[in-house]
Each structure stands twice: as C-alpha cells, then as structure tokens.
Amino acid sequence: xxxxxxxxxxxDDKRWRIVNATMRRYGYKPQALIETLHxxxxxxxxxxxESLSFVARRLNVPMSKxxxxxxxxxxxxxKPPAKHNCVVCLGTACYIKGSDQMVKxxxxxxxxxxxxxxxxxxxxxxxxxxxxxxxLAPVAVVDGEIVSGxxxxxxxxxxxxxxxxGS
Amino acid sequence: xxxxxxxxxxxxxxxxxxxxEYHINVCTSSGCVASGSAAVKESLEAEVKARxxxxxxxxxxxxxxxxxxxGPILSIQPEDALYQKVKPQDSAEIVxxxxxxxxxxxxxxxxxxxxxxxxxxxxxxxxxxxxxxxESAMAxxxxxALYKVTTEEMYPTDxxxxxxxxxxxxxxxxxYPTGLKWATVAKMDEGLKYIVCNGDEGDPGxxxxxxxxxxxxxxxxxxxxxxxxxxxASEGYIYIRAEYGLGIQRxxxxxxxxxxxxxxxxxxxxxxxxxxxxxxxxxxxFVCGEETALIASIEGQRGNPRPRPPxxxxxxxxxxxxLINNVETFANIAPIILNGSEWFSSMGTEKSAxxxxxxxxxxxxxxxxxxxxxxxxxxxxxxxxxxxxxDGHAFKAVQTGGPxxxxxxxxxxxxxxxxxxxRALGSIMGSGGMVVMDDTSSxxxxxxxxxxxxxxxxxGKCIPCRVGTAQMYELLTRFVNKEATEADxxxxxxxxxxxxQTSLCGLGQSAPNPVMSTLRYFREEYLERITPAHEPA
Numbered sequence: 001x002x003x004x005x006x007x008x009x010x011x012d013d014k015r016w017r018i019v020n021a022t023m024r025r026y027g028y029k030p031q032a033l034i035e036t037l038h039x040x041x042x043x044x045x046x047x048x049x050e051s052l053s054f055v056a057r058r059l060n061v062p063m064s065k066x067x068x069x070x071x072x073x074x075x076x077x078x079k080p081p082a083k084h085n086c087v088v089c090l091g092t093a094c095y096i097k098g099s100d101q102m103v104k105x106x107x108x109x110x111x112x113x114x115x116x117x118x119x120x121x122x123x124x125x126x127x128x129x130x131x132x133x134x135x136l137a138p139v140a141v142v143d144g145e146i147v148s149g150x151x152x153x154x155x156x157x158x159x160x161x162x163x164x165x166g167s
Numbered sequence: 168x169x170x171x172x173x174x175x176x177x178x179x180x181x182x183x184x185x186x187x188e189y190h191i192n193v194c195t196s197s198g199c200v201a202s203g204s205a206a207v208k209e210s211l212e213a214e215v216k217a218r219x220x221x222x223x224x225x226x227x228x229x230x231x232x233x234x235x236x237x238g239p240i241l242s243i244q245p246e247d248a249l250y251q252k253v254k255p256q257d258s259a260e261i262v263x264x265x266x267x268x269x270x271x272x273x274x275x276x277x278x279x280x281x282x283x284x285x286x287x288x289x290x291x292x293x294x295x296x297x298x299x300x301x302e303s304a305m306a307x308x309x310x311x312a313l314y315k316v317t318t319e320e321m322y323p324t325d326x327x328x329x330x331x332x333x334x335x336x337x338x339x340x341x342x343y344p345t346g347l348k349w350a351t352v353a354k355m356d357e358g359l360k361y362i363v364c365n366g367d368e369g370d371p372g373x374x375x376x377x378x379x380x381x382x383x384x385x386x387x388x389x390x391x392x393x394x395x396x397x398x399x400a401s402e403g404y405i406y407i408r409a410e411y412g413l414g415i416q417r418x419x420x421x422x423x424x425x426x427x428x429x430x431x432x433x434x435x436x437x438x439x440x441x442x443x444x445x446x447x448x449x450x451x452x453f454v455c456g457e458e459t460a461l462i463a464s465i466e467g468q469r470g471n472p473r474p475r476p477p478x479x480x481x482x483x484x485x486x487x488x489x490l491i492n493n494v495e496t497f498a499n500i501a502p503i504i505l506n507g508s509e510w511f512s513s514m515g516t517e518k519s520a521x522x523x524x525x526x527x528x529x530x531x532x533x534x535x536x537x538x539x540x541x542x543x544x545x546x547x548x549x550x551x552x553x554x555x556x557x558d559g560h561a562f563k564a565v566q567t568g569g570p571x572x573x574x575x576x577x578x579x580x581x582x583x584x585x586x587x588x589x590r591a592l593g594s595i596m597g598s599g600g601m602v603v604m605d606d607t608s609s610x611x612x613x614x615x616x617x618x619x620x621x622x623x624x625x626x627g628k629c630i631p632c633r634v635g636t637a638q639m640y641e642l643l644t645r646f647v648n649k650e651a652t653e654a655d656x657x658x659x660x661x662x663x664x665x666x667x668q669t670s671l672c673g674l675g676q677s678a679p680n681p682v683m684s685t686l687r688y689f690r691e692e693y694l695e696r697i698t699p700a701h702e703p704a
Contacts (some may be wrong), residue, residue: 014551030467031466031467034450034464034467035467037450065468069468069469072452072469072626073449073452074452075409075449076450076451088369092528092602093528093529093602095371095616096529096608099618129369129409129453129624130372130374132374133198133371133372133374134175134534135234135236135535136202136235137529144407144559147201147659148201
C-alpha cells in the first residue's frame with residue numbers, strides 16, 4: 001500500500017477541510033478524483049489550477065489526468081461563476097416549446113452569447129441539455145431555482161430583476 | 168430478525184397511519200417542488216396545527232403523483248381525491264372540506280384515460296409513501312421480497328430463474344434480457360463482484376428514473392440487493408447525475424435508514440448475506456450512460472467507452488465481474504419476486520413483458536409520468552392518456568428514445584409499444600422519453616437539434632462519432648438554412664450509414680437515428696430545402 005503523500009492545502013481556507021475529508025473518506029485513492037472535484041466545486045464554485053494541482057498531488061494522479069477529467073465533464077467549471085446565472089433548458093420538450101427563443105432574448109438583453117459571462121461578472125447565460133422537468137416545459141434554472149411557464153419576455157424580466165437588485 | 172419482527176415494523180406503521188383519519192399527501196418530487204409544493208405543504212401544516220387537528224389529520228410529503236404539468240398536486244386519503252395547481256392560500260379551504268367532498272375549484276378529476284388506462288407496477292407506491300421514511304416504505308411492503316429471498320428458501324439460482332422466466336428486459340433502452348445478464352454474472356468465478364445501478368438519465372426529454380429515485384428509493388435498493396444475492400455480489404454503486412440533487416439526497420437518506428434497519432449492510436436480516444451500497448455522482452456526460460463509460464467514470468476517470476467484449480459481466484469495475492442495470496429495471500425486481508414470474512409475464516406482450524414508464528411531454532394536453540403495459544398503442548398513449556394535441560394543432564410526430572431514437576409519424580401511431588416494433592420503425596424504446604410534436608415543428612430542425620446534442624456529447628475517442636457527428640451537423644445546418652444541394656443529401660445519407668456502422672459505442676451507432684427516421688418519414692421536408700444546383704455557365 002502506498003502511503004498517502006502529505007500535501008498542504010493551497011491556503012488555510014477552512015473550505016479545504018471539506019475537500020480533505022472527501023479524499024480521506026476514499027482513502028486518498030485515485031478513484032476519488034471525481035468525487036473530490038465535486039467537493040472542490042461545491043466549496044469554491046469552480047476549479048482553478050491551484051485546486052486541481054493540490055487534488056492531483058494528494059491523490060497521486062498526474063496533473064494531466066486531473067485536468068483531463070475536469071475538462072471532460074460538463075458539470076465542472078474552470079472559470080469563476082457569475083453572481084447570477086440562468087440555465088435555459090434545451091431538452092427536447094423545452095426545445096419543442098421554443099426554448100431557443102429564451103436563449104436568444106437573454107442573449108440580446110445582456111449582450112452576451114450563450115456560455116458567456118457579462119464583463120462585470122454579474123450574469124452568466126448557460127444552457128443545459130435537459131434538467132428533467134419536462135412536465136413544466138419550457139423551463140430555466142435561475143440561480144438554482146426552476147422557473148416554468150416561460151416566454152422570451154418574462155424570462156428577461158425575471159433575470160433582469162435578479163441582476164439589478166444588486167444582491 | 169424473524170418474520171414476525173420484520174412484519175411488525177410495517178404493521179405498526181400501518182396502524183399508526185390508520186389511527187389518523189385524514190392524510191393530505193403533497194407531492195414533493197422535483198416537478199411539483201418547482202411549481203411551489205414546499206410552500207403548499209408548509210401552509211397546510213400550519214393550518215392543521217392552528218386548528219389543533221393533529222390527531223385527526225396529517226400532512227405527508229410523498230413522491231410523484233404523475234401529472235407533473237398540473238402541479239403542485241396533492242391527494243386526500245382515504246377519499247382519494249386529487250387537487251391540482253394548489254396554492255398556499257387554498258389551505259384553509261382544503262382543510263375545511265375534509266370529509267365533506269372535494270373542493271371542486273381545484274379538484275383534479277380522475278375519470279379520464281390518464282388515470283384509467285395506466286397500470287402501475289414500478290410506480291405502484293409513488294405518491295403513496297413518504298420517500299424519506301423507511302417505515303412508511305415498509306408499511307407499503309418494501310424489503311419484503313428481499314426478506315423472502317435471503318431468509319426463506321430461495322437460492323440464488325432460484326432468483327435468477329424467476330427473473331429469467333418473467334421475461335423482464337433492460338429498461339435502459341436496449342432491452343437485453345435481464346435474466347440472461349444476471350445468469351452470466353452469477354456463472355462467473357466466485358470473488359469480488361459488483362452491482363451497478365445506472366441512474367445517469369441523460370436523454371433530453373426523459374425524467375422517469377429521476378422520479379423513481381425521488382419517489383420510491385427503497386424499491387431500487389431492494390432490487391439491487393436481490394440482484395447481489397442472486398449473482399453473489401457484496402458491493403453496489405448507484406451512479407446518479409449530479410444535477411439530480413433531490414434524488415441524491417433521498418437515496419443517501421434511504422441507504423442510511425436501510426443500513427440502520429438491517430435491510431442493507433452486514434448480515435442482512437441476520438442471514439449470511441451482506442451487501443452495501445454507495446452513491447457515485449455523474450458530472451454531466453451523456454456518454455456515461457453507456458456501461459463501459461459509466462464504469463470508467465466510477466473509477467474516477469474520463470468517461471470514455473471501450474470496445475466490448477469483454478462485457479462488464481466478465482470484466483467490469485476494476486476488472487471484476489459487474490452487473491449493470493437501469494433504475495427502472497431494478498425497480499421491477501421486488502414485485503416479480505413477490506408475485507411470481509407468471510404474474511409479470513402476463514402483463515405486456517409475449518416478447519416485451521411487463522409495463523414501461525414513459526415521460527410524456529411536448530405538445531400534448533396532459534404531460535407527466537405514465538406507466539402503461541407494453542403493447543399499448545402509441546395512439547392510445549398520445550390521444551387518450553395524453554388527451555391529444557393542444558390549441559387545435561395537428562399531430563405530426565412522436566419522438567421516442569431521445570438522441571438515439573427516431574420520430575414516428577401519424578400513419579404508424581397504431582403500432583404497439585414494444586422493443587421490436589419500435590425498432591422496426593427506425594426508433595427505439597429507449598429509456599422512456601416520449602416527446603410529442605405538432606405541425607409547428609420542423610423535422611429537419613429536430614434532426615439537427617439531436618445531432619447538435621450528439622456532437623456536443625461525443626467523447627471524442629473514435630473518429631466516426633467525433634468527426635461524423637460534426638459533419639452531419641454542418642450538413643443539417645445547410646438544410647435548415649435552405650442552402651443544401653442534392654449532393655449534400657447523398658453525403659448525409661452516406662454519413663448516417665457510416666457512423667452507425669463504424670462507431671465504437673451506442674452513442675455513435677445510434678446518433679444518425681433521428682436523421683434516418685426523419686429522412687424516412689418526412690423526406691419532403693428535406694427536399695423542400697434543397698436549392699437546385701446552378702448550371703455551369
């Protein structure tokens with residue numbers, strides 16, 4: 001059995017304890033990579049080079065592999081999240097009910113393309129292949145909350161209210 | 168644990184439930200939560216508390232009641248009345264009417280095909296039990312089948328035989344006979360074996376597995392444990408999409424409660440059989456629904472599929488024999504063990520036994536989760552259960568099987584829903600997504616939509632899929648923009664054939680299906696978009 005390599009976390013931020021606890025639960029085995037990246041993203045919002053390098057060294061996997069896994073899966077983000085985000089569902093049921101119009105309306109209202117963040121870091125326009133709420137189509141997930149009964153007008157309004165309230 | 172002790176747990180709970188006169192069961196599955204069911208539940212609880220009716224009436228959180236499009240939904244027991252689109256301010260009226268007939272304003276009538284024509288096996292307890300409480304599940308019979316196999320003269324070979332004779336086939340889409348899969352794993356040399364439950368429901372337009380995991384998580388755990396007993400495995404994994412937060416939370420809770428109760432873990436029901444289950448979160452890769460990719464992902468790697476054989480039954484997780492079944496497949500196991508294989512095979516058709524859960528959505532009046540016997544016609548599902556097409560539009564096509572399936576037109580609506588018939592039409596059963604399209608949908612756009620999906624989700628390992636899907640997407644874009652030529656159509660058809668024949672895994676092999684099926688049934692829509700080639704001057 002390989003002795004786990006002692007690697008200090010990048011900072012004394014308390015959130016690293018959660019990450020460390022996840023790795024410990026899996027005995028610092030390389031197979032814990034995805035679970036650990038989930039823990040990092042949940043704690044810090046995204047994966048940066050520093051955290052990837054820390055996790056890779058601690059689990060004894062090459063940095064290239066950690067990076068490969070982080071970029072393979074859509075769920076992981078290498079960029080800091082925006083303050084607010086709207087994930088428009090583009091699943092089949094939503095698509096049939098015109099969800100591409102929501103993307104277009106939001107894209108025009110905020111002058112960014114789908115997948116981008118506004119320059120001030122306030123708002124990100126994202127899309128998902130299906131959020132599994134087909135019964136309510138068309139839907140979007142605004143700051144983690146499913147919003148249904150959408151039209152291009154009301155989604156712009158809903159998002160606008162969130163972004164402008166400054167919270 | 169002897170039989171009496173085991174039965175006591177459920178019995179006690181049933182008696183406690185019966186002592187309360189009225190039960191208000193509020194749906195707390197994702198669909199209704201998104202429509203605001205949490206606030207409704209809170210307000211009802213406050214109402215009951217304020218009137219001091221606690222001894223007479225209880226508010227419960229339950230799983231999916233089916234008609235997601237009309238949420239939040241709740242049911243009143245024992246009257247069996249359903250309410251739809253309930254708002255928190257309706258609480259007082261609902262409590263007022265207990266025992267005096269339903270509040271007509273928000274009543275959801277059950278005298279239509281949506282409620283009459285379903286046959287619930289997998290979803291039998293969804294909407295009845297509290298998914299966060301194992302005692303509630305046991306009051307509805309959970310773990311009875313596991314108790315039967317582990318403590319009462321049912322040898323592993325008997326279990327495999329029962330499942331084989333039932334005719335159950337994989338509900339993940341391909342329809343491989345479940346009994347045969349189990350028998351293969353059971354036959355492998357003794358040693359470490361794994362059970363994997365595939366809950367990576369990635370098809371756009373599908374939410375059956377999500378609903379089962381959220382509504383009756385113990386049913387899945389029980390199915391996995393019975394499988395483990397039958398094939399000689401001691402460890403199991405549930406691979407679930409990270410996006411399914413509520414499902415994850417409920418499964419975690421269910422595993423903890425089942426371990427505490429002795430239904431999972433070491434020496435289950437004091438028998439020599441041990442089985443433990445862990446969750447593994449997916450991270451948003453559609454290809455991980457493919458079994459070899461899923462295994463790679465559980466091992467902490469990129470979800471790249473590998474060639475088969477060896478099949479996971481021979482060499483799966485970390486090289487050990489592994490049984491992989493879909494959520495719905497596992498959810499069918501307990502009822503088969505309890506009621507027998509003959510009961511199961513009496514439902515459905517000769518080659519496709521049992522029932523199937525479908526997520527009915529798109530341009531149809533009643534959207535939601537339905538469970539129907541195999542062999543029912545598409546027309547019955549769409550026109551009767553689904554209540555037809557809204558806003559006076561005409562039916563155009565129904566899409567089954569997601570990005571691996573196809574679009575079925577009006578003239579084939581009388582086809583029975585079974586694995587072979589759908590395949591003959593150029594679609595597949597798939598995991599159960601069923602999206603209805605009306606005359607406003609362009610079939611070329613739909614084909615391009617699915618191709619874009621496959622292009623994004625291609626893992627990039629094999630060239631036919633990685634490059635082929637991108638090329639087909641480009642060609643389809645030309646059709647959408649009405650810039651295509653005759654040559655483009657020929658090339659598109661050649662590519663469809665090539666990609667489906669030469670791709671490594673199911674994702675690539677089935678990626679051309681939406682294009683091929685729309686070319687087959689809606690060819691004129693492609694032809695309309697061809698610009699005649701300019702004659703050379």
